Amino acid sequence: MADLSIDLAGIKSPNPFWLASAPPTNTGYQVQRAFEAGWGGAVWKTLGDPIINTSSRFAAVHFNGQRVAGFNNIELITDRPLEVNLKEIYETKKRFPDRAVVASLMVEPKREKWHEIVKRVEDVGVDGLELNFGCPHGMAERGMGAASGQQPDLVESQTYWVKEVARTPVIVKLTPNITDITVVARHAAKGGADAVSMINTINSLAGVDIHTWNTIPHVGGKGAHGGYCGPAVKPIALSMVAECARDSRVGIPISGIGGISTWQDAVEFMLMGATGVQVCTAVMHHGFRIVEDMIDGLNNYLDEKGLASVTELTGKSVERYSNWGDLNLNYKVVARINTDKCINCNKCHIACEDTSHQCIDMLTGADGKAILKVREEDCVGCNLCSIVCPAEGAIDMVEVDSGEVPMTWNERQQEIARLNGSHSEAEVV
Amino acid sequence: MSAFEEFDKERREIDELLFKGYHVAAIREDLDGAKVTFVMGKPDKGQVTLLLLTADARKYIVTRYMEGKRANA
Incomplete structure (x- = not known):
């Protein structure tokens, strides 16, 4: 205790x-x-x-x-x-x-x-x-x-x-x-x-x-x-x-x-x-x-x-609470739908289609049943589908390796400014 | 065209120029996107400008540039 x-x-x-x-x-x-x-x-x-x-x-x-x-x-x-x-x-x-x-x-x-x-x-x-x-x-x-x-x-x-x-x-x-x-x-x-x-x-x-x-x-x-x-x-x-x-x-x-x-x-x-x-x-x-x-x-x-x-x-x-400008722009998560837990309510599709990035497709599986599938390359990892999903565990937000070196907005702007020889945009602090 | 396809098209253009030996000389950003100037050796030996529209490509070009700098450091 x-x-x-x-x-x-x-x-x-x-x-x-x-x-x-x-x-x-x-x-x-x-x-x-x-x-x-x-x-x-x-x-x-x-x-x-x-x-x-x-x-x-x-x-x-x-x-x-x-x-x-x-x-x-x-x-x-x-x-x-x-x-x-x-x-x-x-x-x-x-x-x-x-x-x-x-x-x-x-x-x-x-x-x-x-x-x-x-x-x-x-x-x-x-x-x-x-x-x-x-x-x-x-x-x-x-x-x-x-x-x-x-x-x-x-x-x-x-x-x-x-x-x-x-x-x-x-x-x-x-x-x-x-x-x-x-x-x-x-x-x-x-x-x-x-x-x-x-x-x-x-x-x-x-x-x-x-x-x-x-x-x-x-x-x-x-x-x-x-x-x-x-x-x-x-x-x-x-x-x-x-x-x-x-x-x-x-x-x-x-x-x-x-x-x-x-x-x-x-x-x-x-x-x-x-x-x-x-x-x-x-x-x-x-x-x-x-x-x-x-x-x-x-x-x-x-x-x-x-x-x-x-x-x-x-x-x-x-220490994990930082400025937006210090977040890694090359970090990536994508949504994955677990079809065994999905109840096919389509809320994720509607949310994504109407208010986010249109990357959840309504498809028909090999068994003829309706399935929802994320086009991961188009997914920006906004989390909205997993937020609106009413079925526990049906959507996971999965970290994927972008293969890129970490780069924050502030680092990016500093690099561009150095490259151009002058400051092009203000940093986010 | 999906967002990824739009990005992928711009990425391939960037990769192609880098593969040919061009390097990034300037990046100017404004309301219309990022205008990236590539040069081969000295500027008078060849200069190409790309206007990058997608967010991912605008991120990608600086990532590539940073990697190049680190590799040459």
């Missing part, structure tokens, strides 16, 4: 699964129930001046029978006084001393405001702080959350103010609602952040009711943009984690957040550079006990891989 414990910039927890700052971590009752279920840590729902929420707050995007492919919310930070939260944090930490309890914080971008809340929160024994520079709705209209997080200089200065007084590690939570997340991550690091976490939710409108013409959700006939999360955002979050992990100018640990629902998702984030992960939507969908499967699954995976500690995963795939 592998060691699942992690140490994120000095914040220790018995496993890498933390609850993200969100409705599941609103109260001591909830967080303690989560810890009973096995969660390694929890980031308390954001503390700040207590807000007033609307009624009707959440919405989900269901896709082709998949419930909650995406989740949208317009709920704000805590609506309870600070002292009430602090009392429950103290009790929770006392009862579960081995779990990580991190307080998410959000106040106006004023030095004295940050100093006040940091001191009061640290006095009850939290293990760390997470600065919420990410919430895109409501609080951003008041100059906090994502409004702060979209200004790198403000992220840096607020982090610096926190670090002036903080005695525990400081995590800066980043908004994805920005062109290049590494810029903000770098400024968080410059401000003294001990770690960054990402991603907070993405600006969203879950839908419009085509019968009533109301937004989804709506509050008495009016709506406002919310924050999107859940499985649909995972690829976006993973890319942002990877971008920060491979940027040496960021250079601080990462807590991965965004659509993580299973232990496999967690492994992917860790391979791409996260030290641990935070989960919200999957818990809101299925409850705290999903962590049991996550712990079991991760344990078994590590055993199968022969790894003694989960920390050995962190960053292992980062």
Whole structure:
């Protein structure tokens, strides 16, 4: 059995699964129930001046029978006084001393405001702080959350103010609602952040009711943009984690957040550079006990891989995440259809014929039965046929030796530029 | 003509010129493709220009050029 414990910039927890700052971590009752279920840590729902929420707050995007492919919310930070939260944090930490309890914080971008809340929160024994520079709705209209997080200089200065007084590690939570997340991550690091976490939710409108013409959700006939999360955002979050992990100018640990629902998702984030992960939507969908499967699954995976500690995963795939211009243009894969597993639905043929490179032929086999066959010389290896294929194992993408030396786009352009004696085209970096 | 056949036609033209002893002197790329200038010895001894249209041929010509450079290095 592998060691699942992690140490994120000095914040220790018995496993890498933390609850993200969100409705599941609103109260001591909830967080303690989560810890009973096995969660390694929890980031308390954001503390700040207590807000007033609307009624009707959440919405989900269901896709082709998949419930909650995406989740949208317009709920704000805590609506309870600070002292009430602090009392429950103290009790929770006392009862579960081995779990990580991190307080998410959000106040106006004023030095004295940050100093006040940091001191009061640290006095009850939290293990760390997470600065919420990410919430895109409501609080951003008041100059906090994502409004702060979209200004790198403000992220840096607020982090610096926190670090002036903080005695525990400081995590800066980043908004994805920005062109290049590494810029903000770098400024968080410059401000003294001990770690960054990402991603907070993405600006969203879950839908419009085509019968009533109301937004989804709506509050008495009016709506406002919310924050999107859940499985649909995972690829976006993973890319942002990877971008920060491979940027040496960021250079601080990462807590991965965004659509993580299973232990496999967690492994992917860790391979791409996260030290641990935070989960919200999957818990809101299925409850705290999903962590049991996550712990079991991760344990078994590590055993199968022969790894003694989960920390050995962190960053292992980062070097494989590169720039498009550094990919080998002479690498080649082609599709191969296994006729014994093919159900002749023709989806691959239609997809290829209508939207790709017209290289899957509908033929008749020697036995008179219809077969689908790829003209491999025309196949560009786009993967589309294998993506749309509903029959498991019916289409393999097979690596073929092109017989050519490796050549990236950047190498190609450099060669042409040298040949011509001048630069002909910009490199892709 | 299939995409492969279009490429194969251009590839054979490239291979034929290289086989005859031409070498690549310049590759100019624009909206219409890659204009490749082949020369035999000095430019005045013979010059041929190919306009390569297919992506695979535009990849192939530089691959061949790089291999040639490495072989002569």
